[in-house]
Amino acid sequence: MKNQYVKTAVMSAFLLSAVGFSGASSAHTVTSTLGSASATNVDVHHTTCFSWTVGVPAGSGEVLGAAARFVGKVQKTDSATNIVKISLGKYDLSGIGNAQSTTTAVGASSSFASLANGNGNYVFAITHSSAASNAYTATFHCEKTTKAGVVAAVGFGDHTGTGVAPINLASPYTTGGDSITIINQ
Numbered sequence: 001m002k003n004q005y006v007k008t009a010v011m012s013a014f015l016l017s018a019v020g021f022s023g024a025s026s027a028h029t030v031t032s033t034l035g036s037a038s039a040t041n042v043d044v045h046h047t048t049c050f051s052w053t054v055g056v057p058a059g060s061g062e063v064l065g066a067a068a069r070f071v072g073k074v075q076k077t078d079s080a081t082n083i084v085k086i087s088l089g090k091y092d093l094s095g096i097g098n099a100q101s102t103t104t105a106v107g108a109s110s111s112f113a114s115l116a117n118g119n120g121n122y123v124f125a126i127t128h129s130s131a132a133s134n135a136y137t138a139t140f141h142c143e144k145t146t147k148a149g150v151v152a153a154v155g156f157g158d159h160t161g162t163g164v165a166p167i168n169l170a171s172p173y174t175t176g177g178d179s180i181t182i183i184n185q
Helices: 002-020
Strands: 028-034 042-050 069-076 084-092 095-103 113-115 120-128 134-143 161-163 180-184
Touching: 028 042, 028 120, 028 180, 042 134, 069 084, 069 095, 069 120, 084 113, 084 134, 095 113, 120 134, 134 161
Parallel strands: none
Antiparallel strands: 028 134, 042 120, 042 161, 042 180, 069 113, 069 134, 084 095, 084 120
16 A cells, blocks of 8 residues: 555656656746836846757757847736837847837737847846836747747747856856846836
8 A cells, every 4th residue: 555655656746747847948937017106117137048068958948059049028917008118138248239029918918029149148128108017927038040940930949048047157057047137116
């Protein structure tokens, strides 16, 4: 009786972990709320695009090699009638750039904004057009321009390394999460 219980428990744990680590690649998300104090409120988040290399296991749903672009979109999850916008920026020596995309409809996502600046440090900011509280989900990831070797639309390429290292940014293989919130208003 005891052995059957142990077998069932071990098998259940194995199956649950297999389900948790299977499936297609998924984007990284941040869910938050912009405050209503001002139309100039902003939430700013940081992440890093990096290369998984041979001998270092890629993250779940990610592939080896460098990122070609950083992409992000925002979904407004409240009933306010104003505009919510995601803006992307790169801020290191390997290149700079910015892009943005907006959404107004409740529950609708903006199109993907994209920066084709490869690996490096990126920020994405969420802003809104008036002093209304706005709940949102921002979706972002680093990706190649292809999916399984075929040219892919922006936002639908193979995912590469995305995340932050909490102590040593020179070693992204020990990521501390998908992103860090720098400013939260």
